[in-house]
Amino acid sequence: MSANYFKNYPNKDGFYNEYGGAFIPPQLEEEMKKINDAYFAISKSHKFIAELRDIRKHFQGRPTPVYHCNRLSQKYGGQIYLKREDLNHTGAHKLNHCMGEALLAKYMGKKKLIAETGAGQHGVALATAAAYFGLECEIHMGEVDIAKEYPNVQRMKVLGTKVVPATHGLKTLKEAVDSAFEAYLKDPVNSIYCIGSVVGPHPFPMMVRDFQRIVGIEAKDQFFEMTGELPDNVVACVGGGSNAIGMFSAFLNDDESKLFGIEPGGKSLDTLGDHAATMTLGKPGVIHGFKCYMLQDENGEPAPVHSIASGLDYPGVGPEHSMLKDLDKVTYDSISDKECIDAFFELSRLEGIIPALESSHAVAYALKLAKENPKQSILVNLSGRGDKDLDYVIENYGVPE
Structure with missing residues (x-):
């Protein structure tokens, strides 16, 4: 691979060769651009990097x-x-990107973190990040997974997070993503969708990768x-x-x-x-x-x-x-x-x-x-x-x- 791999992938439109991109509703395009611009601005900032390194060492x-x-x-x-x-x-590894995403949300002036979770590890990690930074948090989780991963559901609630059941379809991870996206669309200005993996529209696959x-x-x-x-x-x-x-x-x-x-x-x-x-x-x-x-x-x-x-x-x-x-x-x-x-x-x-x-x-x-x-x-x-x-x-x- 090229020595400049991480600068070349993704390209400016968020593609890894033919994969990736942002196939999203028009009302989200401006918000995604703001997130992308903010990430590139602060990820090069000594203050942001120093705070993230301090969190990794002394909190994580x-x-x-x-x-x-x-x-x-x-x-x-x-x-x-x-x-x-x-x-x-x-x-789990999930806190590596959750603390980064929550720190980004704080710098952008967001008040609420929204996300999906499957096994509950991403949900617990984001709930932890929200508690650390004093932000609201809402986690969407399939009903099947809520029953299966009960200990993590309780951990999220103890941390002050609202757990929203996804009740359609197979009631698992895909449906939790659907549900979380719907919630985010209602107020993208004051909230941020903190995707739990290297998936979703650009810039999330890139950001999560970089934090991981x-x-x-x-x-x-x-x-x-x-x-x-x-x-x-x-x-x-x-x-x-x-x-x-x-x-x-x-x-x-x-x-x-x-x-x-x-x-x-x-x-x-x-x-x-x-x-x-x-x-x-x-x-x-x-x-x-x-x-x-x-x-x-x-x-x-x-x-x-x-x-x-x-x-x-x-x-x-x-x-x-x-x-x-x-x-x-x-x-x-x-x-x-x-x-x-x-x-x-x-x-x-x-x-x-x-x-x-x-x-x-x-x-x-x-x-x-x-x-x-x-x-x-x-x-x-x-x-x-x-x-x-x-x-x-x-x-x-x-x-x-």
Whole structure:
């Protein structure tokens, strides 16, 4: 990739080659331009950068460590390492961009943060940011996910956030995005839509990527300090793709590190609606104001999706990921629900780390790679902790003896 990659992508219109852009109602065009202009102005500002760095260090607890999984490596082969984003404040990588977006909202004079959430991690992170900056917050969440991720719903409410159920369609992540966009359209002047991944209309995929780049920057330096070389393989789960793009961004110019983005294979790849393997089985389309690979029904509309991980059950994917797939810079593959659950318990029992179900997809793929390549190193972005998933996993899968 070009040394000027981050200056070249996206282009001035928000496109990553053919993907991205802003396919939005006319009343939003001016607001998106204001957000874009404000971001470019303050992201170059020493005051903004200094405040964000202070937040990351003293509030979030960054840098998060890289950890070598000794027992997991002994059992499966290879040398498996985890970037411990589960140790970031609120328990996932989401706070990296939420604090940045909320800081941007503060500089713009916005009074209210609006967002969607699937697994609830983005919702908790944005609720945390709103409390930190003294802003109102409204989180839209599918009814199915509200029931599934009850602990995170309670955390959002404790933090002072209003949780709005999305009651149409499949009542999951796509519907939560629909609902949040509708709420934002009612008052775009006083509110800002803080998208929870590298998706949506420009400039959001770019902004979220830039705020998440800290993950890859830290991990690359930490891994080199620990081993004296770069990892042979870098693995991250992909729904919208924020944790993955944050990790991959540091390695795009390093041919010695192979990059793997892991999607939900769900119950089966054979039936539409039983998985959320967008990159594996989707084709280009427009969803939620941007162009990307998308799972589509017979009418070209976003297809129903399924994943055991609420944060991954989205029929689209980030436009930058779509471009990286076409350029063969990242290999996109899938992991089934069963493989995900097996990895959830393996990491818990062998290393004392309970991972989020989203992150468990990446862990499961790392175990496969370790078996196939016993002499190689594997760096996994452990994007979140699994507290939120415990009740759901135990209720539906029990606890193995």
